[in-house]
Amino acid sequence: MLDEKLIAAYRATDYVLFDADGTEVTLNVGVPNPAFDRILAARGAATAVVVTAYNPRSVVLPEAENRNRHGALVALIEARGYDYAVGEGRDPTGHWKAEVECIVFVAKGGAPELLYPD
Numbered sequence: 001m002l003d004e005k006l007i008a009a010y011r012a013t014d015y016v017l018f019d020a021d022g023t024e025v026t027l028n029v030g031v032p033n034p035a036f037d038r039i040l041a042a043r044g045a046a047t048a049v050v051v052t053a054y055n056p057r058s059v060v061l062p063e064a065e066n067r068n069r070h071g072a073l074v075a076l077i078e079a080r081g082y083d084y085a086v087g088e089g090r091d092p093t094g095h096w097k098a099e100v101e102c103i104v105f106v107a108k109g110g111a112p113e114l115l116y117p118d
Contacts, residue, residue: 006058009091015050015112017087017103027112043083045105050112052089054099070100077102 002010015027017039025035027050040048053069055061061069077084083105088098 002057009058009096012092014090014092015087015101015103016090017085019085029112031112033112039085040105043105045083047106049104049106050087050089050101051104052099052101054089054101058096066099073102077104082106 011029013029015029017025017027017036019025019039025033025039027033027036036048040046051073053073054066056069074084085103085105087101087103089101090098
């Protein structure tokens with residue numbers, strides 16, 4: 001199980017989607033976002049999943065390894081034919097460096113949730 005402080009940090013993270021038109025849409029756990037709902041509708045999705053290969057379980061890895069892991073994640077997403085956008089997770093306190101992520105579109109509606117393995 002993840003440490004409560006780490007879960008709190010994940011909940012406080014700004015999950016930023018880089019939209020195709022160059023705008024940034026910031027998602028926060030538990031906060032509905034009408035701009036994101038419009039992106040979901042435009043992509044014909046009902047929801048989305050934010051995934052990252054950077055720093056698994058918040059263990060900091062070298063940048064080159066994180067980039068390689070991200071490349072493998074993108075290859076997997078594309079091989080499976082999922083629609084996705086690139087974004088980054090930003091720590092509003094500045095303690096953690098921003099991490100590249102993928103927002104994979106699946107379904108529409110509701111507020112973002114934080115899901116993690118036990």
